[in-house]
Amino acid sequence: MRALILAAGLGERMRPLTNTTPKPLLEAGGKPLIAWHLEKLAAIGVQDVVVNTSWLAPRFPEVLGDGARWGLRLHYSYEGPTPLETGGGMFKALPLLGDAPFLAINGDVWTDFDFAKLPREPRGVAHLVLVDNPPQHPVGDFALRDDARIANEGANKLTFAGIGVYRASLFDDWRTIIGDTPGAHEDPPRFRTPPLLIAAMERGMVDGTHHAGRWTDVGTPERLAELDGVLKR
Numbered sequence: 001m002r003a004l005i006l007a008a009g010l011g012e013r014m015r016p017l018t019n020t021t022p023k024p025l026l027e028a029g030g031k032p033l034i035a036w037h038l039e040k041l042a043a044i045g046v047q048d049v050v051v052n053t054s055w056l057a058p059r060f061p062e063v064l065g066d067g068a069r070w071g072l073r074l075h076y077s078y079e080g081p082t083p084l085e086t087g088g089g090m091f092k093a094l095p096l097l098g099d100a101p102f103l104a105i106n107g108d109v110w111t112d113f114d115f116a117k118l119p120r121e122p123r124g125v126a127h128l129v130l131v132d133n134p135p136q137h138p139v140g141d142f143a144l145r146d147d148a149r150i151a152n153e154g155a156n157k158l159t160f161a162g163i164g165v166y167r168a169s170l171f172d173d174w175r176t177i178i179g180d181t182p183g184a185h186e187d188p189p190r191f192r193t194p195p196l197l198i199a200a201m202e203r204g205m206v207d208g209t210h211h212a213g214r215w216t217d218v219g220t221p222e223r224l225a226e227l228d229g230v231l232k233r
Helices: 033-043 059-064 085-097 174-178 194-202 221-232
Strands: 002-006 048-053 073-078 102-106 109-111 126-131 159-166 206-211 215-217
Touching: 002 033, 002 085, 033 048, 033 059, 033 109, 048 059, 048 085, 059 073, 073 085, 085 174, 109 159, 126 194, 174 194, 194 206, 215 221
Parallel strands: 002 048, 002 102, 048 073, 126 206
Antiparallel strands: 102 159, 109 215, 126 159
C-alpha cells in the first residue's frame, strides 16, 4: 500500500507560525507533525509516500529529504502556488499512487489511531476514520451505521478524522459530480472530496471506523501548543 499525506494547505489560521514553515512541518513533541505520520506509515510496511505541497513547498524536501531516515521513499506532488483542495490534490497525485487502494491522511492532524487497523482493500471506494466531535466542530460530518456503512445524514454524527483508505475509482465520474464549481475547469482541476464521498455514500460504497482514542486537528496556534505540551509530558 502507498500513502498520500495532504500537506498543501496555506496554514492561514496558524499565522505567524506558518509565515516561514508549512503547517505539517510545525513541531509538536519534539518533531514535525508530519514525522509522526511517517513513523506510523513505516511501521505498517508502507514504503512509498506521496506528499502534496503548495505553500513553501521547498521546505518539505529540505526537512524530510527523500524519506530514507524512516525507511521510506518520499515523492512530492507540487500543486502550484494555489492548493488544489483535497479532491484536486488527490486526483493530481493518482499517477504516483498506483492502481491499488491507498491510504490518505491530513498532514495537520495528530492521533494515536493504529494505522494497522485500516483495511488494505475497502469494501467500497473508501473507508474513513471518524472521531468524536471536537469542541470546534460539534455538529460532526457523517453518520456511522451499525453495519459500518457511512451516511451523509443520520443521528449522532461523528467528525471525519482526515484519515482514510481510497480506491482511485472514487474519481471515475468526478466531473459530473463536481459540476461547474469554481476551479473544476482549471488545469489541474481544483475541487473538494466531500461531494465525491457523499455521492459514493448514496450508493452504499463508503464504510468506516470510529476511533474513540486521541485525535487533534492542529488548526490553531493554541491547539498546537496544547498538543506539544501533552506530548512532552
